[in-house]
Amino acid sequence: MSAELTVQPKPRPRKRINDPEGMRKKVLDVAEVAFQARGYHASSLGDLMAAAGVSGGALHHHFPTKKALALAVIDERVAAAVEETWIAPVLAAASAREGVRAVFEAVAAELEQQGFVRGCPLNNLAHELSLADPDFRLALAGIFAGWRRAISDKLRADQQAGREEGTDPERFAALAVAAYSGAMSMAKTAQDASVLRDCLAGLERSALSSLQGGLAARRRRRVLPRSRAL
Amino acid sequence: MSAELTVQPKPRPRKRINDPEGMRKKVLDVAEVAFQARGYHASSLGDLMAAAGVSGGALHHHFPTKKALALAVIDERVAAAVEETWIAPVLAAASAREGVRAVFEAVAAELEQQGFVRGCPLNNLAHELSLADPDFRLALAGIFAGWRRAISDKLRADQQAGREEGTDPERFAALAVAAYSGAMSMAKTAQDASVLRDCLAGLERSALSSLQGGLAARRRRRVLPRSRAL
DNA sequence: TTATAAACAGACCGGTTGTCCTGTTTTGTC
DNA sequence: GACAAAACAGGACAACCGGTCTGTTTATAA
Incomplete structure (x- = not known):
């Protein structure tokens, strides 16, 4: 029962790896599916963030607006x-x-x-x-x-x-x-x-x-x- | 400059006429145009109410939900x-x-x-x-x-x-x-x-x-x- | 007239949306 | 290693949405 357990799946805020291309691709993957299945207006950015496992800051960094995201898709x-x-x-x-x-x-x-x-x-x-x-x-x-x-x-x-x-x-x-x-x-x-x-x-x-x-x-x-x- | 001017377009809350069919038709007219021009999700009930000149109560009376309105359209x-x-x-x-x-x-x-x-x-x-x-x-x-x-x-x-x-x-x-x-x-x-x-x-x-x-x-x-x- | 329901008005509310903002961490460069 | 920029995290926020609620007015029928 020491302080750090390294095998836990989530409580591992140890390191972070910047992968801008991978993150951008992940967002586009999710958006492509969502826009086709539910449509543009029916797909909220919150849904996309959750589905892609991406924070709001990251999303906004790669796609400043929802329109920009749709244009990229x-x-x-x-x-x-x-x-x-x-x-x-x-x-x-x-x-x-x-x-x-x-x-x-x-x-x-x-x-x-x-x-x-x-x-x-x-x-x-x-x-x-x-x-x-x-x-x-x-x-x-x-x-x-x-x-x-x-x-x-x-x-x-x-x-x-x-x-x-x-x-x-x-x-x-x-x-x-x-x-x-x-x-x-x-x-x-x-x-x-x-x-x-x-x-x-x-x-x-x-x-x-x-x-x-x-x-x-x-x-x-x-x-x-x-x-x-x- | 007496108290009441009868020619004013708006300040005339004198009488009201119940016209359920006419009101329903007015809403459907506006919704039909809006749903086609802007789509279902992009058309808010507020927009439709304003465009049709209909209060929220009246709209809800004829169409309990937005879905019901779309189904009627x-x-x-x-x-x-x-x-x-x-x-x-x-x-x-x-x-x-x-x-x-x-x-x-x-x-x-x-x-x-x-x-x-x-x-x-x-x-x-x-x-x-x-x-x-x-x-x-x-x-x-x-x-x-x-x-x-x-x-x-x-x-x-x-x-x-x-x-x-x-x-x-x-x-x-x-x-x-x-x-x-x-x-x-x-x-x-x-x-x-x-x-x-x-x-x-x-x-x-x-x-x-x-x-x-x-x-x-x-x-x-x-x-x-x-x-x-x- | 009176009661009864329908028709309508308008405020209100919880939840959601897209965007912005302030930090923190990572990465590249000298 | 110092430093600036990029990459990312996460909260805050104002606007908006759809639905509900209460109350008032009009029509209908007894």
């Missing part, structure tokens, strides 16, 4: 999620159409096995914050634009290879992004991912199939690395 | 907006495809002349509230379901008339609703309604045109009665 996490879930797979696909189809299927499969639909991170925040603040809106609009452009660029590349000559790249990209966003919106509200497959089928039977050999090469590639898209 | 206003903007025009159209096209064009035209995109009321609330509360989610999911069913029923009627035999009604409806929802999401974020026309064109060139005579009968009917769809 948008710029670093939401944009990365779109990149990882959509842009990279589309670029890696054999064609724009095939890429869109692969992402739809991958996300649908992921949601079905997961049994819970949290919705698209970008759309979730876009709806809540687009009209609330111009900075939010511009940041989110930029991600949408990059998303669409990746698809339209891919289709243009297809066209320069002699394929897809009858398709307008901008319109194709807009429809793909819109169909996905809207399908995720319905899937989230109904808590049922099947609407994603409905939309994909509706697209394939008409918009997405057209010339190509139907459902050729339906390799179920693993497009999503982890449980990221949600 | 969803059931009575959002559902009505979908009915007015989508369901009625589709039912009145010559065919499901024609109805979908007409609504897309009408909303796009309205947004362009209005110069500001507030987004789809249903999708706005769906994103913010679907995961927040089961009651919210169910109410919103029901509206989505009715929306889709109106379109699929219309297409089934077309099929019984010998048209559209190669189209799956459920998939067609899902794609139409998803494309519209997603397009409105992008239009709101970009504050630019042109994406609606992009999506419609993408659908028409492939999904929506198929057999029919292209852009036949492009009468620019006035589908939206007033500035409702936003």
Whole structure:
């Protein structure tokens, strides 16, 4: 029963290690999840501090305001999620159409096995914050634009290879992004991912199939690395 | 300069008239606008009371909680907006495809002349509230379901008339609703309604045109009665 | 008229929110 | 080792939120 017990999990205010990058990452991790699951306004900084195990001073040091934190989540996490879930797979696909189809299927499969639909991170925040603040809106609009452009660029590349000559790249990209966003919106509200497959089928039977050999090469590639898209 | 001036706008606490229905409507009017423009969590009851010119007691008398108010907005206003903007025009159209096209064009035209995109009321609330509360989610999911069913029923009627035999009604409806929802999401974020026309064109060139005579009968009917769809 | 409930007014309260502020500790630099 | 800046801790605070409460006025029915 001496004065100091060193094995106690909590009463160990011995040393402290400054890890600014790690702490910043921890906060962003928690904020990313909370903003998507509960939304921006419904997530209090107190909740985030508790969930991340971070003091108010530390939080304020890295993110002076809640808005700054949200902007960081948008710029670093939401944009990365779109990149990882959509842009990279589309670029890696054999064609724009095939890429869109692969992402739809991958996300649908992921949601079905997961049994819970949290919705698209970008759309979730876009709806809540687009009209609330111009900075939010511009940041989110930029991600949408990059998303669409990746698809339209891919289709243009297809066209320069002699394929897809009858398709307008901008319109194709807009429809793909819109169909996905809207399908995720319905899937989230109904808590049922099947609407994603409905939309994909509706697209394939008409918009997405057209010339190509139907459902050729339906390799179920693993497009999503982890449980990221949600 | 006598004691009482009867023309003063405010100092007239003479009489009061109980108008429960009118007061309830006034609150719903304000709440509908505020929930769409700023969202549920960002709209305080104090704001709504001030905007509607209603006392706290009156508000609480008609809507015991904020949730009850939001539920009323969803059931009575959002559902009505979908009915007015989508369901009625589709039912009145010559065919499901024609109805979908007409609504897309009408909303796009309205947004362009209005110069500001507030987004789809249903999708706005769906994103913010679907995961927040089961009651919210169910109410919103029901509206989505009715929306889709109106379109699929219309297409089934077309099929019984010998048209559209190669189209799956459920998939067609899902794609139409998803494309519209997603397009409105992008239009709101970009504050630019042109994406609606992009999506419609993408659908028409492939999904929506198929057999029919292209852009036949492009009468620019006035589908939206007033500035409702936003 | 009178009683009875509905409709409304407005103050009040506990809890929460985001932010700021004052310290303390760690880290990098000369 | 001295020193300044960065990193972090934790409390304080004013504003605000949603809900409740009491009281008054109006409508309804007996």
